Amino acid sequence: MQQAQSAIILLAHGSRDPLWRRPIEAVCARIQSDQPHRAVRCAYLELCTPDLASAVGELADGTTQITIVPLFLGTGRHAREDLPRMVEELARAFPHLRLHLQTPVGEDERMVALMAHIASETTHEATIR
Template sequence: MTLLPPVSAHACTAIVLFAHGSRDPLWRAPIEAVATQIRLRQPDAQVCCAYLELCAPSLPEAALELAAAGARRIKVFPLFFGVGKHAREDLPLLVEQLRAAHPDVVIDLLPAAGEYAQLTALMADIALA
């Protein structure tokens, strides 16, 4: 597990980029690239990647590390294009377990990436370019 620096006083909100996971180590590159972009745009941002299966850290491991580093709010951003069983059923259950395990931390579950009109428009722009 990667040890994160303590959350700064003005940055008590952390972000978890949540994805499915894969045995292929190259699969993680786009997920980690999003985390890098967040850090470049907001250097004091607490952001980490977490995975449902086949990769580490898991969502509970990431949340535990962020809470230990001082996060008082964690935004879980599912990097799924579609809203299948994992996004509709598995992830909400995981988030409820996190809320029970960390009652002093507000845990927000954001819509899946594919539900954002900005992403849909960006993908259309890329396809049309």
């Protein structure tokens, strides 16, 4: 199967708990459903596989551009220091690819608004007394 020219990697921190991956994989499935022509992969910084380098390597053949989307709420050390360095190393390893590192999703005003909306909803389901 030929891969798309443009791909997305959803990058998350990682966890040993397999249930932790569900929301990340749900975002991936949603993109695949909405944009079946676009290749989408999940990748993790640690504690799960694949790592970022493996995901880029998997997409490198037949893909010309990869957008790396950090699924982090804030710009901590990983997003500020580690990720740009990793992407630079990958750009050298895969010179035919254009790699774009997005700002972490939690820094996007739309996500801030959505989280505020969700937090403000009144619900009685999870009330603890």
